[in-house]
Amino acid sequence: MAERRLKFWGWGYDDERVTVDERKALRAFYAGRFGVDGFSETPEPRLEEFELPAPRLAPPAALAGICSSDPHDRLVHALGKSFPDTVRMFARQVPNLPDVVAFPNSEEEVVRVLDWADGASAAVIPFGGGSSVVGGVEAAVGGDFKGVVTLSMVGLDKIVEIDRLSRAARIQAGIRGPALEAQLKPHGLTLRHFPQSFELATLGGWIATRSGGHYATLYTHIDDFVESLRAITPAGSMESRRLPGSGAGPSPDRMLIGSEGALGVITEAWMRLQDRPSFRASASVGFKDFFAGAKAVRALVQSGLNPGNCRLIDATEALVTQVNDGSQHVLVLGFESADHPVDDRMARALEIVRDFGGNVADDEAAGDNRAGAVGAWRQAFLRMPYYREVLTGWGIIFDTFETAITWDRFEEFHAGVMARVQAALAEVSGSPGTITCRFTHVYADGPAPYYSFHCLGRQDSLLDQWWTLKRAASDAVIDLGGTITHHHAVGRDHMPWYERQRPPLFGAALKAAKGALDPNGILNPGVLVP
Ligand SMILES: Cc1cc2nc3c(=O)[nH]c(=O)nc-3n(C[C@H](O)[C@H](O)[C@H](O)COP(=O)(O)OP(=O)(O)OC[C@H]3O[C@@H](n4cnc5c(N)ncnc54)[C@H](O)[C@@H]3O)c2cc1C
CATH class of the missing domain: 3.30.43.10 (Uridine Diphospho-n-acetylenolpyruvylglucosamine Reductase, domain 2)
Structure with missing residues (x-):
């Protein structure tokens, strides 16, 4: 069968579109938010x-x-x-x-x-x-x-070898998420790295960008699953040893993980796998106050319970993603295991969140992650990449940015980012703009907040308007002490802020490494090394 053609102008494959009902619902929702009757539409590109x-x-x-x-x-x-x-x-x-x-x-x-x-x-x-x-x-x-x-790299799409004993597999870099999981399934194994872009993104891309998967705690970045790597550079090939851990100097894998195509072409990796989980519990918890929810998350993540899902969603984002009517902030909580029931962990987690004023939704503590508020959030999460192509045609600016910050600075940081982006939204758009926040990942020492913003733009200047917003958001994140990216990577767009974030000497060392691996500088010029 011929490989399905990718859509060149939007998300997914050429034969996929947002449904008529989804369009209708989007139009009603955003027209209501902007107080307009409808939108003039730029037709999809041919x-x-x-x-x-x-x-x-x-x-x-x-x-x-x-x-x-x-x-x-x-x-x-x-x-x-x-x-x-x-x-x-x-x-x-x-x-x-x-x-x-x-x-x-x-x-x-x-x-x-x-x-x-x-x-x-x-x-x-x-x-x-x-x-x-x-x-x-x-x-x-x-x-x-x-x-x-x-x-x-999508022609290199095989699982070459499985080591069941060490629970690891040698996997080619061009394999996309669904094919990777399908080839592991008959062995009862899984990589369990599910970024929102899972459907199209590849293992090599995940490693090259240090992508963040669905795990809120412990195994957030792909880094944790990399056992060894093989890459081709203009100066030759390099391969690291398969080891469960090593203290032998700086890690060669660490040089390539996050190298964004600028140091070498990752061709395959030995990846640590997991048994497929069979025990699950999920719940949603409402909070009247966002910072009370954040404090509950901090207590949870410092408790050692390590929930797989721990997403605090602010009330406006809950409204936009139709998780609820916007009256409460929501914490989506989940545990899973291949080995043992997780109900006790969930019960203790719910005790903790109640201490911070959390209201546990009665119908969900039992744990179906496709029902109730948890299911609504999951559905919106899966469909969001498709919605953007409709919103763009209507001239709606809709984008996200993400970062991480330690708990001691979180409240001030969050308030500053929200205020500065809100001001930029007011500057670029006559209609009220919106910025929302959720935590995608959380650590014992701080959260990774993920911000989404939208406003009604002008069809003839969407790009300029977006850059005004992007600059405001990126300046705020760096000025207030965060990272320019927690998992989306640097690319070309984040370079000015990446250069402000990294120590100058590290920049010089990276440049020297590039000089050794790619003497003529042909690999992804302009990314990571100016
Ligand atoms: C709708 C949507 C949702 C997303 N959700 C997430 C998310 O949940 N978590 C997350 O972390 N990111 C997310 N992203 C960002 C993106 O999906 C990730 O950065 C992903 O890891 C990129 O993988 P890819 O295979 O598509 O790489 P590409 O986009 O093709 O490439 C990304 C970078 O990696 C380099 N690269 C790719 N393959 C190789 C290779 N084999 N060797 C060396 N360099 C290589 C490229 O040169 C480029 O610099 C999302 C993006 C979209 C559009």
């Missing part, structure tokens, strides 16, 4: 509306069979899936395109593509699922490159 420049490069005959300059392939690989990416697609304006997209099916073919590109002075952008929301795969490479080759 391939024939794009005028693409001729490719500046042609692959050598030996690579022609795995390379493409087909317009659909070039557009799919031109941008990621951020709000400004969708806006540019709707404006039919994509200034930077790869000249060639290479689809290697083996590590040897990855080596040959890198060799050719290096010799041809072309930049190479490693590309997994293309779900970057930070400009990480955008073909905007600057410099004097003679062209851009985007290296799609």
Whole structure:
């Protein structure tokens, strides 16, 4: 069967759209919020509306069979899936395109593509699922490159070997989330790393961006699951030893985890796995005061109970995602285990949250994570990526940013971020704008708050308006002591703030590492190393 074509201008596959009922509900909701009757709509983009420049490069005959300059392939690989990416697609304006997209099916073919590109002075952008929301795969490479080759890794999509005894598997980097879990399922195993972009994103992309999965505590980042790594760089290949732990100097894996395609192409990894959970409990807890909910979360995460799900959702976000009517802040709580019942842990967790004024919803303590407020949140979470393509067509600016901060500074930080972004929303939009917050991950020493904002934009200046908001949010996060990203990565969009965050000497060391691995600087230029 032919591989389903990806949608080049939005989330998912070409044959998928938001349903008529979903559209109707979205229109009613957002028209109500902005106090308008309806929205003028920019129709979804069609391939024939794009005028693409001729490719500046042609692959050598030996690579022609795995390379493409087909317009659909070039557009799919031109941008990621951020709000400004969708806006540019709707404006039919994509200034930077790869000249060639290479689809290697083996590590040897990855080596040959890198060799050719290096010799041809072309930049190479490693590309997994293309779900970057930070400009990480955008073909905007600057410099004097003679062209851009985007290296799609999705042909390397196998689980090569399973070590049942150590509960680990050797997995190729281009495998997408659903195929990875489907191939592990017959063995009773799971990676259990479920970012919201699970459907399209790949293992290599997760590792290269230090992605955050669904676990609120303990195993939040993909880092924790990496046992060893193999990568191809323009200077040669490197592979680390499989070890459960090691104190032998700085870790070679740590150099590649989070390297965002700028240091090497990750081709495979040994990943730590888990048994599939069979015991679950979930509950939702209401709070009148957001900071009381945050205090309850801190007590929970410092208790050692380690809930798998521990998402505090502020009342406005609960309203927007239709978890409730916006009258309460909601804590979505979940435990799971493959080995033992988790009811005792849930019972103790509920005692803790009650101490902070939490109201436990009666019908849910028993634990079906597809019912009630928990289920409503889950459904909104899964459908949100699709809704954005409709909202963009209506000129609604809808985006998110995420960070982390220690508990001692959280309240002041949160109040400052909310106020500064609220002010920026008022500046760019005549209609009332909204910013909401939830915790996606929590640590004993602090939460990872995830902010969503929306406002009615002007169709002719969505990109400028978005940049005003993005700058306000990023300045606030860095000025107030947070990180420019907890799990979305740096990409091109976050570079100015990443440079403010990292120590200058570390920047110099990273540059030197790039010089050793990628002497001509062809790998994802402009990302991580200016
Ligand atoms: C709707 C939506 C929801 C999201 N939810 C989450 C979430 O819950 N958690 C989260 O962490 N992120 C999330 N993201 C961001 C994004 O999905 C992650 O950054 C993800 O890890 C990217 O994986 P990918 O395979 O799509 O990588 P890509 O987008 O293709 O690439 C991302 C970066 O990794 C590099 N790269 C990709 N593959 C390789 C490789 N094999 N070797 C070296 N470098 C490589 C690229 O060059 C680029 O710099 C979301 C994005 C969207 C659009």
